[in-house]
Amino acid sequence: MLLMFDDKHKNHLSFLTDIDISVLQEFCKISIEFIKKGANTKVYQSAAQKLGVSAETVQNGVEGLMYLLTESSKLMINEIDFQDSILTLGFSEEMRQALLELYLDRRKEVRAILNQMSMELPHYHNLEWRFDVELASRSLRHQVTPTVTMKLHTEENGTTSTQVLQTDPTNLVHLTSVLEEALQEIKSPYCRRIVRNIK
């Protein structure tokens, strides 16, 4: 699928069509830094001075480049589509190559950063277990009660929380077998077909 650019975006990017390759590459680096860490206005100032244009134009250019990258990473478009999309923008052949390289190199990083913004459920982190046998308590002496105590570590948005749980051997065996079944389910032909067909 192709990216659609609106006019504002095209305007911002049109500034970049007139510059040298090396400067373009600089801009690429700056936009990557922008995606990773945020805007750096000093750099804009210095670049604007060097190139003899206003800082705003520089910023627009960088933002446009960044938006191009994020959109293409989000949609995970392949090379051909990417190249076709940027044909309309008016870049030269070598600039297009540079942009393609940039896209292909940085695609995974950008996706990882985008992933952090998405919603997250508390997910499993670690499980510690231990086996105890209760031999006596204040109210009943001479008992043999095996128990398995577990500490479940879950992580959500960077914070780990732990929970102490307990179970007995029968339930543990049941738990293990049910979860094993679940694990086998993903290898069943039905799931495989779905995975194959959804691309």
Next chain:
Amino acid sequence: MEEVDNIILHSLRSIGCEIDEDVVSLKEFNTEAIVACSVRCIKTIHGDVDLPNTLPSAMSAKFRMGTSLANHLQELGYRGDVGYQTFLYSSEADIRKIFMFLVDKLPKEVVETTEEILGSSVLLQRNIANTLSRQLSSPWVPSSLKHKGIAWRGKPPTWQREGTCCSFHFHSCNVSAPEGSGDLSKKIPKALKSYYQTNLPFITCQTQDYNDIVPSVLEKNAADVTAQMEWENEWNQSGLASRLSQQEYRDRKRQRILKRITDQLRQDRQRSEATSGSGSSQDLQQMLASMGGRGTGSAKTKGSRFTHSEKLLFAKDDDKAISEVTTVLPAGQTEEEKQKEREEEVNGLKDELTSLTSRLDDLDLEVKKFTASIQQMEEQISNQNRSNSEKEDGYKVKKRTLDLLPDAENNIAKLQSVVDSSAQRLINLASQWEKHRAPLINQFRDLKELSSKTESEAQLKLEEIKEFRKKMKQVQDDARGKEELAKQLHSEYERMTKDVNRSAYTKRIMEIVTNIKKQKMEIDKVLVDTRAVQKEINQLSGKLDRQFTVTDELIFRDAKKDESVKKAYRYLASLHESCELLINTVEETGVILREIRELEDQIESEGHKKVLANLEKISKDYQQIKKENDTLIKKIKGKS
């Protein structure tokens, strides 16, 4: 022989050899059985030995297996001639020896695994393993089908906990029950008795939360037991030493505690009065006085009244504290004037108070001065009185002497005699006193000794009592420990396998030992007899020789002269020869008899060896090997 066979068969069966039920002795073992059992034995001894379990059918394989078995046996250390023939063409005696050797090598490994130290930690582990295996193999049931989280499984239904939905905390409350209602010697006050009968609820209805009943009952029992033990300890140590009865000891203890509490309260009250300045603690004073008064009253059931008064005391304290607090509350928040008034009032009262106290101090000082001066005056008065009386006495004496002066000499003589008589009287009285004093002193000494003796006796008895109590406790502990040990050993004994009747074997062995001893004695006797007979024979033959030479010489001397003597000599010679012949034949018969016996023994043992049957087998096998060889040669020829 049967016992040996029994033991061998039993051990072979116990390591897993398949032997028919009706095979009772080694005679009935055929070749396959022998081979199978020996392979089993070797495998049990060594572990992994590359031998097939049964005898293969091909003759060459049989031969190879026989030799390998023989090799293994020799490796194990069997001393004796063993080769493939001992397994394939066996004789009973040889097999018996081989199996005895193998079975002997066996038990050291097998027995070690059955001999376990049945200590309590092993028992615990076994318990845990059993419970765990039971729980692991039981099927899962969803929690809605379990009643209160408990699942019942198994043939004698045992329970296991699989859910904690109905657990509750151990929470105990105070519960009470009647005491001594059946004991006619103790008197319960009427009010208490009617409370027990009508109002006190049953123990299961006394707690608010139903779940607290069992914990409360357990806690009450534990508290009572601890109190009992504490009292026993205290009684054993300081109670017996004080030599009061139990009741008196308790009373004295209670009074001491009450006294300490009243003192402490009094001190605190005084301290609090000094800091706060408020005076009215009438109620507290009353309470203290009444507490002191009550303490000396008659003995009551321990604890209840004491706690009752304590509660009242603290209730009053609380009341006082509350009243103090309420008066200090700043109530005049509405109008400042009222507050000012009150402040002025307070200030005025304070001034009055200070003036009053200063006046009180002054008056106190004056009172002290006056009392001091009173004391001084009194001292002076007493001094004066003393000097007065002395002077009076002196005056009286002087007056008397003046009166007596005119009739001086008579009076002097009279006075002298009076002095003498009074001196005599003094001496009399002193001697009488001595007479009285001596027995009294003796009595006093005797009584003192008696009392000290009884004291020391009492001390001894106390120590004895303490010793006895200690011993009682020790014996109780020992008895408990021994009971537990007995239980443990009993359960161990029940668990031990009883399939090998050891006592029968030991009896048999002892019998055999005595038999052997008897036989040895008999053999010794026979040997002694034989030696005696041999000595006799030697003696007699020696005697015979000597006799013969003597008679021979004697007669030979005379034979030259007389004819009849020559005849006699000839007869003597022939007699001697024939007797010698007889003796020789007797000896030879004996030798031949012995040889006969030996040959008979040999025949028997050869007969056991089943030589004929084995020979047939060997020839058959030989034919078979020949045939196999021929077939193999044909095959080779066919292929090439």
Next chain:
Amino acid sequence: MELSQSILDGLTLAGETSHIPDKCFSVLVTRAFDGILDERHKQLIAKDPSFRSLDQAVVKEAYYSMVALVSEASKHDLDINSISSVLEECKYTNERIDVFNKVFTSKKPLMQILLSSVGTSPPHIVDVNWRLDYYIKNNHMERVNEAVYLIELKTEVPGTSETKDVQFSCTQEQLQDLVGKLKDACKCLEKISQM
């Protein structure tokens, strides 16, 4: 097991036929058990007609000592012989001892279940539900295409009758890790059970 003197006195009282006749004794024993085990039965002893003719203080004391004996005996898991020796010390006849032993052996497991319910524990896992989703896209990214499991552990919390759920998600590798650890635990248990 140690019983206080008041309990022993009460037991002796309960054993005397002058205070508690034979017919009432078996009823007393069964009521003692019922009163502890079932909440609805705790008042039965008060309303029981067979005790109305007796001195109520005696009945209450005997009932209390029965309850205490039953609780302590179940707590220490005593066998019939030890209890019989305790009752013999309190001068019980053999028939009364037999009556008590019969009821005791039949109700001892229930008593022990009750005693084992005393105490706290962490939430107890009883069941597990799972669900497998295929994560396609979110509003920041498309083409995510991952398989995600949602696991829900049903736990019983002491004191509440409803199950409390613990939910979390895992990827396939995380679930494999979890299952691997659970299998380790199961293997460890089996090894111990075979010792």
